[in-house]
Amino acid sequence: MMILRNILNEIVPQPIRDYITPKVVALFSSYFQSSFTFVIEQKWDFCDNQTFRAAEVYLTTRLAGLSSRELLVGSSDLKNPTAEPNLGIPPNTKIVDEFEGIHLEWTLHSVETKTYPYEKRYFNLTCKKEFRDKKMKDYFTYLAKSAEKIMRHREDLYIYTYNREGSSWQAAIFEHHTSFETLAIEPQLKTTMIDDLDAFSKGKDFFKSVGRAWKRGYLLYGPPGTGKSSMVAAIANHMNYNIYDLQIQSVSDDGELRKILTATKNRSILLIEDIDCGADASRRRQTKNEEDVELQKQKKKPDLGISLSGLLNFVDGLWSSCGEERIIIFTTNHKEKLDPALLRPGRMDVHILMDYCTPFVLKKLVAMYLKIDDHVLFDPIEKLVIEVNVTPAEIAQQLMASKNADIALKGLLEFLENKKMKKEEDTKVEEEGEIEDGETKE
Template sequence: MASFLSELPSISTILSAYASLSAAIMLFRTMLSDMVPSQIREYIFSKFSQSLSYYFSPNFTFIVDQNWQAVSNYTYRAVETYLPTIIGTSADSLLIGSFSSLVPHNPDLRIPVGCKITDEFQGMKLEWSLHKETKSSSSHWDNGFWYSYRLKCKKSDQQKVMATYLPHIYSIAQTILSKRENLHIHTYNKGMGGWKSAVFKHPATFATLAMDPESKSEIIKDLETFVQRKEFFQRVGRSWKRGYLLHGPPGTGKSSLVAAIANKLRYNIYDLQLQSVRSDAELRSILTSTTNRSILLVEDIDCSTKASRDRTMIRDEQEEDGEDESDQSPSSSDPGITLSGLLNFTDGLWSSFGDERLIIFTTNHKEKLDAALLRPGRIDRDVFMGYCTFAVFKQLANTYLQIDNHHLFDTIKNLLKEVSVTPAEVAQQLMRSDELQGILESFIEFLKGKVGNKIEEEN
């Protein structure tokens, strides 16, 4: 023991060595400060700190950003859907709310920024947290903020998280999203540069939709086939999307059909007004910020943009109206959407930006649309929404009056053969009172008035 202690350096030797080392470190720092730019120094120190943290920390962190490679990150959405299902005593704060004015029995739960939630899965202890960062330049999806979820786990569990835990989250989220109670309708806000959403509570369903029964059945079958054919679309090399064109006179139920489709499939709606889009590049940016399992709705496309028509048609219309084509062209600072840009997002390379999507166009004047927009592959299903037939009237009578037959139906049937009346007009007449006989008699008088007007116009 004495020999061991005798071999130890003296205190003065230790202090001398420490002083020499300190002087060397100070000299190195001075040289580094004088010779290496600050940006490079910061980079070196950050890498050095990360290396120390990696080797000495037992934890690993997964970062799930809100967007991924310029599109909405499905993993982020899956985590956002999954976490409220595991909220328990481990959460230190929660956001709660309701979309209904009624007292909610089960308010919606959301994760606030900074909240930490622990989860246990197959023996692993996992910790989630939501982070919010300010970005120097905002984009159409974040309005200046960037959100991300952080998942902390043990380094030894990293591969297991990738192999089993994340697939578990995807599966749970898919089940929840397919049965979600609240749908949303999003509209693009040009001034704010992003989608703004509201709860979608439209009551229309296929059961209440006033439409030709045969056409309705065909659409339902088409939709059910579409959502079940993911493998088919992958096998044939096509994007998992479907294009619809709804056309017909105003008031024939085009918007109600869109609502019925959304309610049946449980798809959110992105309502895009093309006149609010300034260029093809902005259109691409807008579309990539939409989510899977959604409907992109472009209403009144014949009015929304002249890109939906060819130049010959535009020139003929302008000549009839006495307009100069140069007066109608968009300014160089706001060029608008071109026909090629519109076509590229319907079936070009940019149409493959997501899965399980419906693109629905509506118009009152199909004849005004360019033929290139209507070809197969861009419009997969052409749906004509016509005037009210007797079969459609019977559906409306069943919905509004809760009757399947009445002795006045034969008179109504004959009158509907002579005049054109929209389902919206019929619905308005059937809502006028609660007295059945009076409603039907009033409706007959309404139809007779239309017959009289038709005869006067013909004469």
């Protein structure tokens, strides 16, 4: 072999050797090697590879007893820096698994590239050749089901924001503790939401039978400070779903929107807040005169941004089928500004008014913040709550002023009385203005 190698090096030119050598190695390997390797890349077609994602989730449960010289550890828990770090999958480290007595070896590889996404990540799964078909038939199904089970019982939820420079979603631990038990809303709305969410989570077969994507759309609308963000947190905690918070005004066009949205995972919430402010595509269609005025304003501006059709195509079009068990939530302070096409059934399935404080919501907030169920000031405060528009956020702010119930409720009463006086003054000014306008016309 040494003589043969020397002869080849002396006689055969280098380019020919480079061409022949891999083919000879592959030929001998196919006959003499007893192992087979599956390559599982992070990307598959236009979307993330679901098998890769399942492997990422599943293999973290096989790291505790990993016998290697290094381990990947870290924590994204900003609220608890002293918490025990989590284990991550270290690159180029062999992870051993066993399935029905068959020995399996996993290895994560990462290679830098010169084009997007600038890093190619993939798993190698190695087993004996004779078990290749069994792996394809049984093991990958077991892998997917195990990962799904782990995700349903995960302890930490994450909120993602899109990093446009890196073209990727970046995560932080979501520790908003609002639940439907602590959310200050009317009992009927609470029951309606819980029943609807539970029916959705169990509706896979139903959605499939009627030929619809397994998704649900909620529109939360109402004045600022009425608990729209808290409602989102309660939904996420009830469903145990991660949140993808998309600032839609930062999306340049429909193509980028598709790339962003198809990178979200199943069993998640896509949140687009203040949609009436974020994209021209979501706003009410204008009249002819309004269009002419707006056209003159926009003549010198570049034609950028997402279109209404681009947004609707993901909400209710063909692209809505790329993924399942997803909840889409839009929030707005001005429902009337949204294009009617965005509000049709099948796009935003449930419209939820998050309104001003009611007597029930008031008592719920007082019970949570002051730990009392009754007080001598309840009656005058309830009457003022009915007379003036006050948000739950404003009520909560007043209740947090003191842990002493007498002091906190007295401050709340004064706040509501001042709010009532201001309302009466504003009404008086408006009436006087209308009278003056009428006299001027005469």
